[in-house]
Structure formats: structure tokens, C-alpha cells
Amino acid sequence: MSASQTTDVPTLLVKIFGKDRPGITAGLFDTLAAYSVDVVDIEQVVTRGRIVLCALVTEPPEGLEGDLRATVHSWAESMKMQAEIISGMGDNRPRGLGRSLVTVLGHPLTAEATAAITSRITRAGGNIDRIFRLAKYPVTAVEFAVSGVETEPLRTALVTDAARLGVDVAVVGAGLYRRAQRLVVMDVDSTLIQDEVIELFAAHAGCEDEVAGVTAAAMRGELDFEQSLHARVALLEGLDASVVDKVRSEVRLTPGARTLIRTLKRLGYQVGVVSGGFTQVTDDLKERLGLDFAQANTLEIVDGKLTGRVTGEIVDRAGKARLLRRFAAEAGVPLSQTVAIGDGANDLDMLNAAGLGVAFNAKPVVREAAHTAVNFPFLDTVLYLLGVTREEVESADTLDVG
Numbered sequence: 001m002s003a004s005q006t007t008d009v010p011t012l013l014v015k016i017f018g019k020d021r022p023g024i025t026a027g028l029f030d031t032l033a034a035y036s037v038d039v040v041d042i043e044q045v046v047t048r049g050r051i052v053l054c055a056l057v058t059e060p061p062e063g064l065e066g067d068l069r070a071t072v073h074s075w076a077e078s079m080k081m082q083a084e085i086i087s088g089m090g091d092n093r094p095r096g097l098g099r100s101l102v103t104v105l106g107h108p109l110t111a112e113a114t115a116a117i118t119s120r121i122t123r124a125g126g127n128i129d130r131i132f133r134l135a136k137y138p139v140t141a142v143e144f145a146v147s148g149v150e151t152e153p154l155r156t157a158l159v160t161d162a163a164r165l166g167v168d169v170a171v172v173g174a175g176l177y178r179r180a181q182r183l184v185v186m187d188v189d190s191t192l193i194q195d196e197v198i199e200l201f202a203a204h205a206g207c208e209d210e211v212a213g214v215t216a217a218a219m220r221g222e223l224d225f226e227q228s229l230h231a232r233v234a235l236l237e238g239l240d241a242s243v244v245d246k247v248r249s250e251v252r253l254t255p256g257a258r259t260l261i262r263t264l265k266r267l268g269y270q271v272g273v274v275s276g277g278f279t280q281v282t283d284d285l286k287e288r289l290g291l292d293f294a295q296a297n298t299l300e301i302v303d304g305k306l307t308g309r310v311t312g313e314i315v316d317r318a319g320k321a322r323l324l325r326r327f328a329a330e331a332g333v334p335l336s337q338t339v340a341i342g343d344g345a346n347d348l349d350m351l352n353a354a355g356l357g358v359a360f361n362a363k364p365v366v367r368e369a370a371h372t373a374v375n376f377p378f379l380d381t382v383l384y385l386l387g388v389t390r391e392e393v394e395s396a397d398t399l400d401v402g
Helices: 024-033 065-078 111-123 151-165 197-205 208-219 225-234 243-250 257-266 279-289 317-331 345-353 364-369 379-385 390-397
Strands: 010-019 039-047 050-058 082-089 099-106 127-135 140-147 167-173 183-186 270-278 293-302 305-311 338-342 356-360 372-374
Touching: 010 024, 010 065, 024 050, 024 065, 065 082, 099 111, 099 151, 099 379, 111 127, 111 140, 111 151, 111 167, 127 390, 151 167, 151 372, 167 356, 167 372, 183 317, 197 208, 197 225, 197 243, 197 270, 208 225, 225 305, 243 279, 257 270, 257 279, 257 379, 257 390, 270 279, 270 317, 279 293, 293 317, 317 338, 317 345, 338 345, 338 379, 345 356, 345 364, 356 364, 356 379, 372 379, 379 390
Parallel strands: 183 270, 183 338, 270 293, 338 356, 356 372
Antiparallel strands: 010 050, 010 082, 039 050, 099 140, 099 167, 127 140, 293 305
């Protein structure tokens, strides 16, 4: 009898638990193979060197169940393991409609926060089908597979509690598209890099404090971005163009930025940046990091001097969302399979347009409006929201992929 025909037939749940070692899974199924059973389901978890292995199998031919039980218990004892065998009917109960993946990041991940999140999932009508740890460093990242509730109401229910609990929570629909080739687009200033590029230029012009004040107000959403951009750039008039190379050398990548990009590229993602800063820096980042797309404002340079003006299309709040759509079209990726990462108010349109918008160490107004937030200082933490494990990150981090 095939496993697909087990809906209403007797089955046995064989549970093995004890100290983990090589050969346990193979040994169990070698033992079961002598009884002509079919495998309906398998689950295995190893935690701190202890294994729990569950095999749901069809009932053996008539008269052999007692012998199967005795043989499995005898094998388990020889392996210094414990065995439990439970009779029942059919397969696992069907999962409810609506499938989502809930990723929780904590540093630390407390029992209180876990209790609150899991209780909220239950109150929202969801059932937790599986739990999997994605990472233990630099944060604890755990993924819950949830069924029985649609993604959007589940996201609404969980994200509102996240900040209070001191954790970050991301909720995405489950399905093949999650690990399909996708597009990740990032803001640059205070996201991909630790700096505000215009402030680096301003330091060379002697107007750093004045520019920083305008930048902060714009990022809080208190000033129109385009007006503030022109006002700040005007202060750079007369700077020698040689300052561009100096600023490029001063740019500091955010911790985890190289790992994020290297891992994404290894997994087949396309990666781009959009910035309210300047192409004089983003073009260099594109080349150094092997990015697929990059777009920013361009400082006008005439006769070897900055004119205090920008040329071409202005990359502002609406422009970033427009560029996300353009990059997605060029990459052949549906907008629903894009990820946007940013920290400021001028990133909000882009974050909301993407399939998953991530507020990275962002201002409160951005955290509240984005799909999810990451409040840890490591950019590669975003990978866990995409279901990438720490092992995959470490594997990619050893490769030179540009």
C-alpha cells in the first residue's frame, strides 16, 4: 500500500529519542524495512546533542505488528536509545488554509517573548506546524511555519507586539517563491554604509554641522527631500573634484554588508542600491561589491570643481519606489518577490512597494510603517528574514564571489 493511500488506514508512529550519533536514522529504517511498511511522514530534531526522530509508517502485514514493536525496542536499546510506538489512523491532520512563515529575531530571544508571539499566533487563528532555528549568532533567529490564517492579518497581529517584546518579527507567505530568484534593493546612507555621504563631502567644505542638521530633519520627514537636497548641495559649491576620491576612501560599510551581498549573490539573488546620495559614490560601491543595479543623484562638476548643483533625475522618496519597479522589470522579477531595505522616511514608498519592506535600525516613523524591522547593527541579519540559515551564510562568506 502506498503512503498516498493512508488516509483512513491504520498507521504506527515510531518515536526514537536519546543521544545523537551517526547512523540512527539509517538504523531505524533498516529495522523497519524488514516489515514491508511504507513511510508516510518523517520528522527529526537534534537539540544539544539529543535527537528526537519520528517516523509515521503504515501498519505491517497482519500478525507482524507485535514482532515489529519488539524488534524496534530491541534495536533502540542496543543503541542506548528509547522508543515509543503509538497506533493510530491515517496521516497527520490536514493543515489549515493560509500558510505563512514567521521569523522571530531576538538578542536574546526570551521565553517571555516566545510565549507572547506563539500565543498571539493562536489567538489569530493560526496553528504552528513546524519550528526551525535559523541562527544562534549574532542573534537567535527562529522560524515558525504557521497554517490556518492568512498572511496579512497574521502580520498585523504580530508586528504590533514586536517592539514591546524586544524582538523583530517578519511574516511572509509560505511557498516556492520565497526561495526563488529575487531582487534585493537597499538604501545606501545609514543602511549599506554607516555614513551620510553628503556629510562626508560637507566635512571637506567646512559646513558639516549645518548639513547634518538639514539631513536629520529630512530623514525625520520634517522637510521636503528635494528642497533639502538642493540646499545641502549648494553648500558644496567650489569644492575641488579631487574630494570625490577622498570621500570614497572614507566610506565605511555597515557590519555584515559584504556578507549580505555575498550570500545573496551566491543564492542567485540580484542586488541593487538606490540613494538620495551621489553616483560618485554609488558607482564605486557597485563596482567594488558586484552589485547588479545602482542609481543616485549626480553632483555636477565643471572645470574640476563642484558647482553646488545636481544633474539629471532626482532620486527622492517617490524616485526610490520608481527605481525599485524599474530594477524589478529589468531583472524579470515580480514586485511581490522583491525585498527593500532602508532606514529613513524617504525610503517608505520603496519599502511599501516591495514584497517585503525591511526597516533597518530605522527611525520610529519608518519602523511603524514597514512590513518588518531589524534593530540589530548587522546588515546580514536581514538574511534570516529570507529563511537563510547561519550555515548558508558562513558557507557563502568563505567564497569570493565579487
